Amino acid sequence: LYLSLPIFAFFLWVLYKRNKSYYFADHMIFSIHLYCAYFIIIFVYTILEQVVKFFIASTGVLELIYGFTLLLYFYKAVRNFYGQSRKKTIFKFVLINILNLFLFLFLFLTLILLSLYTL
Numbered sequence: 001l002y003l004s005l006p007i008f009a010f011f012l013w014v015l016y017k018r019n020k021s022y023y024f025a026d027h028m029i030f031s032i033h034l035y036c037a038y039f040i041i042i043f044v045y046t047i048l049e050q051v052v053k054f055f056i057a058s059t060g061v062l063e064l065i066y067g068f069t070l071l072l073y074f075y076k077a078v079r080n081f082y083g084q085s086r087k088k089t090i091f092k093f094v095l096i097n098i099l100n101l102f103l104f105l106f107l108f109l110t111l112i113l114l115s116l117y118t119l
Contacts, residue, residue, distance in 0.1 A: 001038075004103055005031055011099050015092050016082055030081055034074065041069055071097075 009031040013024050045066045052059050078096075079089045 001035060003107055004100075005035060007103055008096075008100060011096055011103075015096060019082070022082075030077075034077055037073055037077070038070060041066070041073065045069075 006028065009024065009028040012027040012031065013022075016022060016027070045062070048062060049059050052062055074097075075089065075093050078093060079086070082089070084092075
């Protein structure tokens with residue numbers, strides 16, 4: 001995630017380039033805020049998962065809530081920070097998630113190959 005942070009901020013900068021009131025640093029700070037929120041949500045999920053596993057064997061519903069919470073928080077944060085219409089926000093939300101998916105795949109494969117090469 002730390003490697004993807006500046007690239008994610010760059011994606012946001014490209015998507016919201018028309019709005020001249022935001023500099024790259026603004027997108028970087030927003031990305032840091034978003035990643036910190038993700039870490040908090042992941043932390044809470046991990047604790048809840050351990051509690052649920054202790055009492056109940058299945059955590060399927062909890063995983064669904066976890067994924068929905070991450071996506072909802074990201075959508076609300078982007079909509080609140082950039083202040084665009086719902087239609088534009090949803091379009092850019094889907095686009096940034098697709099770009100992020102390819103970014104994580106690229107970083108994952110690169111780091112796997114790098115670790116295999118160093119062995």
